[in-house]
Amino acid sequence: MSELEKHLGIVIFTSGKIANNVPLKKLNDLYDDLQNRSKLTDILNTYEGLARGVNLRLYDEKLVKIARKSNTLAVYSIFREFILHRRLESNNPELWDEFEKLVLKWELEDKKLAEKKR
Numbered sequence: 001m002s003e004l005e006k007h008l009g010i011v012i013f014t015s016g017k018i019a020n021n022v023p024l025k026k027l028n029d030l031y032d033d034l035q036n037r038s039k040l041t042d043i044l045n046t047y048e049g050l051a052r053g054v055n056l057r058l059y060d061e062k063l064v065k066i067a068r069k070s071n072t073l074a075v076y077s078i079f080r081e082f083i084l085h086r087r088l089e090s091n092n093p094e095l096w097d098e099f100e101k102l103v104l105k106w107e108l109e110d111k112k113l114a115e116k117k118r
Contacts, residue, residue, distance in 0.1 A: 027082040044083070044096050047075055051102035069106060076103040 030036040050068065053059035076083075076099060087095045 022078050024081045024085060027079065028085070031082075031086075043075070044079060044099065047072060048096050048099045051098040054102055055098050065106070072099075073103055073106065076100065 027040070030040055050059070050064065050072070054061045054064050083096050083100065087093050
């Protein structure tokens with residue numbers, strides 16, 4: 001069980017694969033519980049801070065990619081729907097947007113690299 005799973009009390013990683021289908025309802029239920037809310041927002045805020053540091057060039061992007069890229073992409077995939085939902089609910093379109101910008105940038109780079117290899 002990953003640290004993320006222990007932290008949230010849900011199973012996300014199975015057999016080395018990412019279960020990116022954690023239902024939005026499950027994440028919202030966790031968010032509704034104040035104790036779990038802080039755990040969940042701590043995780044997303046950690047990735048937001050990391051992404052902001054990369055996006056502002058305070059952190060070396062190459063180093064962060066080597067160390068955290070796959071986990072960053074996985075966490076975003078798991079929480080994407082939840083992030084979009086929280087933006088609407090809180091009327092805050094910038095909520096965790098640095099995290100999203102970095103993920104979208106890396107995904108686009110991966111796509112371009114894959115197309116180049118064809």
